[in-house]
Amino acid sequence: MIRFEKLCKRYKQLEALKGVSLSVNEGELFAYLGPNGSGKTTTIKILTCLAVPTAGDAWLNGFHTEKESIQAKRQCGLVPQNVNLDNELTVRENLDFHGKLFRMPRRERTKRIFELLEYIEIEDRMNSPVKSLSGGLRRRVMIARALMHWPKILFLDEPTVGLDPAIRRRIWSLIKKIQQGGTTIFLTTHYIEEAEFLADRVAFLDEGTIVALDTPQHLIEAMGAWALDRVCDGDMETFYFRDREEAQKHIAEHKAGFSLRRVNLEDVFISLTGKKVMT
Amino acid sequence: MSAMFAIYQRELLILRKRFFRQLASMSVSPLLYLVAFGLGMGRGVTVGGHSYLQFLIPGLVAMNSMIQAFAIASEINIARFYWHIFEEIQAAPVRNISYVTGEVLAGITRALFSVALIILIAILSGVTLSYNLYFWFALVLNSFVFASLAVGLAMLVKSHSDQALLTNFFITPMAFLGGTFFPVDKMPEWAQHILFFLPLTHASKAIRAAAFGDPPPFSSYLLLASLGAVFFFLAFHWVNRARE
Numbered sequence: 001m002i003r004f005e006k007l008c009k010r011y012k013q014l015e016a017l018k019g020v021s022l023s024v025n026e027g028e029l030f031a032y033l034g035p036n037g038s039g040k041t042t043t044i045k046i047l048t049c050l051a052v053p054t055a056g057d058a059w060l061n062g063f064h065t066e067k068e069s070i071q072a073k074r075q076c077g078l079v080p081q082n083v084n085l086d087n088e089l090t091v092r093e094n095l096d097f098h099g100k101l102f103r104m105p106r107r108e109r110t111k112r113i114f115e116l117l118e119y120i121e122i123e124d125r126m127n128s129p130v131k132s133l134s135g136g137l138r139r140r141v142m143i144a145r146a147l148m149h150w151p152k153i154l155f156l157d158e159p160t161v162g163l164d165p166a167i168r169r170r171i172w173s174l175i176k177k178i179q180q181g182g183t184t185i186f187l188t189t190h191y192i193e194e195a196e197f198l199a200d201r202v203a204f205l206d207e208g209t210i211v212a213l214d215t216p217q218h219l220i221e222a223m224g225a226w227a228l229d230r231v232c233d234g235d236m237e238t239f240y241f242r243d244r245e246e247a248q249k250h251i252a253e254h255k256a257g258f259s260l261r262r263v264n265l266e267d268v269f270i271s272l273t274g275k276k277v278m279t
Numbered sequence: 280m281s282a283m284f285a286i287y288q289r290e291l292l293i294l295r296k297r298f299f300r301q302l303a304s305m306s307v308s309p310l311l312y313l314v315a316f317g318l319g320m321g322r323g324v325t326v327g328g329h330s331y332l333q334f335l336i337p338g339l340v341a342m343n344s345m346i347q348a349f350a351i352a353s354e355i356n357i358a359r360f361y362w363h364i365f366e367e368i369q370a371a372p373v374r375n376i377s378y379v380t381g382e383v384l385a386g387i388t389r390a391l392f393s394v395a396l397i398i399l400i401a402i403l404s405g406v407t408l409s410y411n412l413y414f415w416f417a418l419v420l421n422s423f424v425f426a427s428l429a430v431g432l433a434m435l436v437k438s439h440s441d442q443a444l445l446t447n448f449f450i451t452p453m454a455f456l457g458g459t460f461f462p463v464d465k466m467p468e469w470a471q472h473i474l475f476f477l478p479l480t481h482a483s484k485a486i487r488a489a490a491f492g493d494p495p496p497f498s499s500y501l502l503l504a505s506l507g508a509v510f511f512f513l514a515f516h517w518v519n520r521a522r523e
Contacts, residue, residue, distance in 0.1 A: 048370050073372040084363035088293050101284030101371035145367075 001026040001153060001184040002047065002108040009042050009208075016042040019056065024201075029175070029185040033265065034205035040188035041081060043205075044157045047186070050194060061152055069268075074102070076144030076153040081161060083138050085145070087131045091122070094130060095145050102149035109148075112239035116144040120174060132193035135168035143174060147183075149239060152175045156187045172197055186277065192266045202265065206273045219268045226265060228258040282373040286381025290354060291388065297325060306400075309339050316414055316460060328460060329491065336401045336408060337487040338459035341421055343397055344390035344401040345457075345479055348422040350460050351386035352429035356442050359433070365521070375518040383511065386426025392429060394418060405444060413489035420503040421482035427507055431514035434521045458483035478506050 002024040009017040017039045024030040031042050045051035047058050049069045058065040063072040085094050092113055098110035100157050117123040121138045130138065139159060146154055156175065160168040168191075175198055179185050189195055195202050204212040212219060224240035226247040231237070239265060241247040251258045294301060317332040326334040357364040368378060401408060408414075436442050456478025457463075463471055474480050481499035487497055 013413050047458045050366060051371055068376070071374040073370060080363070082366075084367050085361055086289070086358075089295055091288075093292065097289055098367070098371070100288070101282050101368065102372055103372075113421050185285065230407075244308060246340060 001061055002030075002060035002186055002265055003027070004043075004047065005056055007043065007046060007058060008054045009039070009046060009051065010054045014072075016054070016208055017056075020205070020208070020210050021056075021258060022213070024159045024184060024186060026184055027179070027182055028200045029179045029187065029198055031050075031199035031202040031206060033190065033192070033195050033202050033269070034188075035190060038205045039192075039208040040205055042208075044078070044155050044186070044188060048076060048155055049073055050078075074149070075151060076155055077149065078155045079139075079142045079146045079157065079159055081157040083135075085130045085138060085141060086130070090127050090128045090129050091133070091141050093116070094141065094269065095148055098148045099144045104149060107180065109134045112148055116147060118197035119147075119177075124187065128175055136163055136170070139163065139167075139171060140248065143171075143178075143220075147178065149173045149228060151183065153186065158188055158190070160189070160191065168194070192264055192269075204269050204272060206269075211272045212268065216265055219265060220263050223263045223267050223271060225263055227261055227263045229261065230258045238270075241265070282371065283381040283384075284379035285350050286368070286373070286378055287384045287388075288438060288477045290351070290382070290385030292391065293354070294385075294392075302396070306396050308346075309393075309397050310400065311344050312339055313404070317404075328469075330406075331405065333408065334448055334462075334487070335460065336397065336406055337414075337490040338483050339417065340394050341479060341483040341486045342392045342454045342457070342459040344422045344455065345425045345482065346428070346450060347393040348386040348390040348425035349446070350389060351382055351426055352433040352436075352442055352445075354385070355382060355430065355433040356436065356439055359521070360439060369474050369521070371378075378518060379427075379511065379514045382430045383423065383426040383514070386391075386429055387422040390422035390426070391418070394508055405421050408490040409492045411489055411492070413495045414486060417482060417485035417489055417500065417503070418499060419505075421478070421486070422509060423507040424478050424482075424503055424510060427510035427514050431517050434514065434517035451476050453479045456480075458487075480505060 003020045007017050007021070008019050019041070020043065021028050032043065034040050038126045042051065047060065047065060049065050049072060052066065052247060058208040060072045063075060065072045086097065089097065095113045095116065097110055099112065104112070114123065117126055120143065122137060122140060125133065125137065130141065132140065141160070159175065160171050163171065172194065174188070175185060187198065199216055201213070201215050202219065203210050226241045226244050228239045228247055229248060230239070241250065241252060247260055251260070257277045301431070313335065317335045324331040355365070383452065398410065432445055433442070456474055457477045459479070463474050463480055466474065481502050484496050485499040485503070488494065
C-alpha cells in the first residue's frame with residue numbers, strides 16, 4: 001500500500017534522509033519512531049507530495065508520488081503535526097472545504113460530515129468556530145477532515161503531541177477504530193508507549209536512516225523480557241533478562257538498588273543508537 | 280465542484296465573515312484621499328477641463344483596485360505561515376492552475392468590491408462619470424495584473440515581513456506615482472519615461488479615459504493584458520517553489 005525506495009532528502013547542509021526504503025501492507029498500522037529531527041516528518045512530507053525527494057521514489061497504492069501526484073494524493077489523508085485548521089471557519093466549514101478540494105459533490109459532503117462528526121463524537125460542535133475548540137478536539141477534527149474523502153491510507157504525524165494522557169488515550173482508541181475499518185495507517189511518533197500500543201510494526205529512524213524494522217514484540221523479545229535499572233556513578237545502567245526469575249536472581253546476587261521493569265521499545269532504540277527516542 | 284471554486288469560495292467565505300471590518304478598512308484610505316485632496320486641496324482646481332474631484336475618482340478606482348487585488352497576497356501568507364492551510368491545499372489533488380486561478384479570482388473580487396465603495400462615494404458626492412464597458416474592462420484587467428503578481432510573489436516570500444517589504448517598495452510608490460493624483464504628462468520628460476513602465480499609469484489612463492467618455496487607449500489595455508498574462512504564468516510557475 002505504501003512503498004518507498006532509497007529516499008534521500010537534503011536541505012542545504014543537512015541530509016535529512018539517507019536512502020530509506022520501506023513498504024507498508026494494506027490495513028497495517030505502521031509506526032515510524034525516532035527522536036526529533038530524525039527525518040520522520042520529512043518522510044511524511046515526501047509521501048504526501050508536500051516535499052520533493054532529492055533522490056529515490058515513493059508509491060501510494062501503486063501511484064508514484066512525483067509522476068502521478070494527483071492520483072497519489074487521492075489515496076491518502078494527512079494529519080500534520082501542526083494544527084492547520086482554518087481558525088476563521090467552523091468545524092463543518094473546515095470539513096466542507098476539504099471535501100470541495102477533493103471534488104466531492106455537495107450531498108455526499110453533507111452526509112459525510114455528519115457521519116464523521118458522529119464518529120469522532122463531536123457532532124454537537126459542528127457549527128462552532130475552530131478557534132473555540134480545545135487542543136484535543138482540534139486534533140480529532142483534523143483526523144475527521146483527513147478521513148473526509150475515504151482515503152485508503154492515513155498519515156498521522158505526531159497525532160498526540162502536546163495532549164494530556166487522557167485525551168491521548170482517546171485519540172489512540174480513535175486510531176484503532178479507523179484501522180479496524182480497513183484503513184492503512186502510517187504514524188510517526190516519539191512516544192514509545194504510543195507505538196507499542198498501536199503499531200503492528202515499527203521502524204526506528206535515526207539521523208535519516210532506518211536502524212530497525214520489525215513488530216514491537218519481536219524487537220522487545222530480542223532484548224529480553226525484563227530489565228533492571230540502577231544508577232551507578234551518576235549514570236543509568238540497565239541489564240536485560242529473558243525472564244523475571246533470572247532478573248530477581250541478579251538482584252539477590254548483587255544486593256544493589258535495582259529497579260525491575262518490563263523491557264520496552266525505548267530500550268531497543270537505546271541499544272541500537274545509544275540515544276533516547278524522547279529527546 | 281472544481282478545486283478552483285473551492286479556493287475561490289474559501290476566500291469569499293472569509294471575506295463575508297469579516298465583512299464589516301473589511302468594509303471599514305477598504306473605505307478608510309479612499310475616503311481620506313477624497314476629503315484631503317478632492318474636497319480640500321483640489322477645490323476650485325481643474326485638470327484637462329474636469330474638476331479635480333472628477334479627475335481624482337478614476338485614479339482612486341485604479342489605485343484602490345490595485346491595493347485590494349494585491350492584498351490577496353497577505354491572505355495567502357496568513358494561510359501559509361500562520362494557519363498552515365496552504366499545506367492542506369498542497370496535500371489535496373489540486374492542480375497549480377486551479378489554485379492560482381482561484382486566488383486570482385478572489386483578488387479581483389476584492390478589488391471590485393472596494394471599487395463599488397468608491398463609486399458609491401462618488402455618486403453621493405454628486406460626481407458624474409461614465410461607468411461603461413471600457414471602464415469595467417480596464418478595472419478587471421488592472422485587478423488581474425495585481426492579483427496575479429500578488430499570488431506569484433506570495434509563493435516566493437519566506438515571511439510576513441518580506442511581504443510588507445514588497446508592498447512598501449512597489450505598491451506604495453506606484454500608488455502615488457501612477458497617475459492617481461496628478462496627470463503623468465505634467466511630469467518632466469525623464470520622469471514620464473520611468474512612469475510609463477508602471478502598470479498603474481496605464482490603468483489610471485484607461486480607467487480615466489473610459490470614465491470621461493474619451494476614446495480608449497488600446498495600447499494601455501494591451502500592455503495590461505500582456506503583463507497580467509506574464510504575472511499569471513509566473514504565479515503558476517512559482518507555486519511549485521513553495522514546496523520543500
